[in-house]
Amino acid sequence: MSVVKTMSIVGMGFFSLCLILTVAFAETDLEAAAGWGMFAAMYGIGYSITVYIKTKGIQEPANK
Secondary structure, three states: OOHHHHHHHHHHHHHHHHHHHHHHHOOOOHHHHHHHHHHHHHHHHHHHHHHHHHHHHHHHHHHO
């Protein structure tokens, strides 16, 4: 299974969990809500970098 497909499957569950926990902690513990938002943002940044690198690797042989 490709890295992008695996990260997409994991990301669906992880982002859903982060959204639920962010909403759950929003009224009681703002620091916890911000922490879960940061976890989601860090995973999203890593995912976007991985996808960018993979797509650049696919496009390069066509240019040569």
